[in-house]
Amino acid sequence: MAQFHPLLGLCVLITMTISHLGCVTAVAYRAPAVYRPSPWTLAHATFYGDESAASTMGGSCGYGNVVTNGYGTNTAALSSAIYNNGFACGQCFQIRCVQSPWCSKSIATITATNLCPPNWSQNSNNGGWCNPPRTHFDMAKPAFEQIAQWKAGIVPVMYRRVSCVRKGGIRFSFQGNGYWLLVYVMNVGGAGDISQMWVKGTKTAWIKMSHNWGASYQAFATLKGQALSFRITSYTTKQTIVANNVAPANWNLGLTYQANVNFH
Structure with missing residues (x-):
């Protein structure tokens, strides 16, 4: 029952x-139950951009302006070894610098918003920091400066997955056209990630959406004029929640709609 x-x-x-x-x-x-932190693991970290973190906008996860969309400047691009073809988008990590004279005593909590691509023209230990199979965080400069002095360039770090603390419900940003709905999923709490997603109009059954890229999912269906609900499964915990009537029947592309449910 x-x-x-x-x-x-x-x-x-x-x-x-x-x-x-x-x-x-x-x-x-x-x-959904509360997501629990993972053990601490060794990796390395660098930074990109300047103090404004302007270069972190529009990353491969599809979050657009990470500041106005609630992620702030505590973000990082992940090497492909942990980016996991975009399924790591939205995951949260605590990072602390170790084994370097440039370390501070602070811990930075960041959200994965971008991919740090391989650089095969450089050795993995000399410039090609994000080459597989290296686990690497290329942090926004304001986040990096919380754990080390920027002049260090690259530092060893310990990191662990932690729960993403988000205010309010999951947000769904709509793009596409009349026959194709592309949804960017943001503000995901708990494990922060998603692996599967479905959409349901007031006149349809549940329609499974396919993974487009980053944190976006798509449905090739005509859904205009229907109130939309979404069903979301976490990649890490496998838990599923339902967000009912997220968008009203008069929803429009280019707008973002917020649910009243989230993972924890």
Whole structure:
């Protein structure tokens, strides 16, 4: 049997039946648990851009202006070894400098918003810092300066995955056209990442969306004139939440809509 959870705004699975007893969704899901930090692991970090972090805007995850979209300047580009073809977009990490005279005692908490691509013209230990299989964080300069002096250039670091603390619900930014809906998913809490996504109009069943790139998902369907709901599965925890009626029937491309649910 499924019951509606008044605080989370979603259906909570109690038994294996799909009977929803008045819930809006057709299938019920258990409430997400709190994401727990991972162990500390050794890596390296550099920085890119200047103090304004202007060069971090429009990264490969598709978050656009990371400041106005809530991520601030505490961001980093990940080497492909941990970028995971974009499925690491939105993940949060704590990073501290170690084994360097340039280290500070501070810990920076950053969000993955970009890819640090390989540089095969440089040796992996001399300029090609993001070449596979290296685990590397190319941090926005303001974030790097929290853990070390910028003159260090590159420093060994310890890092760990941590829960992403976000205010409010998951946000969905719409692009595309009348026959193709492209959605950038932002402000994801908990593990911060997503692996699968579905959309449902008021006149449709659930439609599975395909991964486009970074943190964007797409559906080739005509959904104009319908209120839209989304179903999202976390890549790390495999938990699923439903965001009902996120966008009204008169939704438009180029706008961002916020749900009242999030991972924790």
